[in-house]
Amino acid sequence: MWPSVLTVNELHEAAYILDLLDEVGSVSARPDGPSLDVGSKNGSNLPAFAAFAPGRWDLVEVDAHRRYLSLSTRRAHGERVARAFPGARYVAGSVLDLVGPYATITWILPFVDPVPHAAWGLPSRLYEPETLLTHVRDLLLPGGTLIVVNQGEAERDLQRSLFDQCKMRVRLVGKVRSPLTPFRRPRYAWRWDKPTSGVHSFHVDET
Numbered sequence: 001m002w003p004s005v006l007t008v009n010e011l012h013e014a015a016y017i018l019d020l021l022d023e024v025g026s027v028s029a030r031p032d033g034p035s036l037d038v039g040s041k042n043g044s045n046l047p048a049f050a051a052f053a054p055g056r057w058d059l060v061e062v063d064a065h066r067r068y069l070s071l072s073t074r075r076a077h078g079e080r081v082a083r084a085f086p087g088a089r090y091v092a093g094s095v096l097d098l099v100g101p102y103a104t105i106t107w108i109l110p111f112v113d114p115v116p117h118a119a120w121g122l123p124s125r126l127y128e129p130e131t132l133l134t135h136v137r138d139l140l141l142p143g144g145t146l147i148v149v150n151q152g153e154a155e156r157d158l159q160r161s162l163f164d165q166c167k168m169r170v171r172l173v174g175k176v177r178s179p180l181t182p183f184r185r186p187r188y189a190w191r192w193d194k195p196t197s198g199v200h201s202f203h204v205d206e207t
């Protein structure tokens, strides 16, 4: 049913996202609970997320009222995609407003650098990467999985520092190579399986 809710370009990007998530590894042993995607734009990657981790999904986007040339909004598109997946919700707001908890969280291209944040037209008061990461960390259920994807080496390195600041021992899965990618710049994936003890370790572990 992907073609019924996605444009051709969106469908190709969603297929790439599913391929990318597949490289990060399975979340089939996750605890019971819904999943969350942070910074979902117009929700067009939901079909990929739902194929990767079946169950209820929340999509949250702070810039949900951005309008297309068609005069439709990201939110309208996201709500239409969400209706095709039982229990899915498109939430127009900040992830900081969510209380969770979630069993799986995906975060594709978080703003870890103020330059792209401003280039996307967001006000500087919303640039608070450490606060966001701390909150997302705390939204995750013990035993749950956080997957973060960055674009380019510079953002990857900024992300590593953020994980350190948030005292998260996170595994760098590495450069994600997919023949389906529509993007030129390399992407890097991280995976954090939240300890069940609730203790965060201090080092970032690269493989």
Ligand SMILES: C[S@@+](CC[C@H](N)C(=O)[O-])C[C@H]1O[C@@H](n2cnc3c(N)ncnc32)[C@H](O)[C@@H]1O
Pocket: 038, 039, 040, 041, 060, 061, 062, 063, 093, 094, 095, 096, 107, 108, 109, 110, 111, 120, 122, 126, 132
């Ligand atoms: C670089 S874009 C990535 C969008 C999408 N995940 C993708 O892969 O194309 C980052 C997105 O995060 C959203 N965002 C930034 N701060 C947010 C917040 N506090 N809560 C929810 N979304 C946020 C932005 O509006 C933007 O749509």
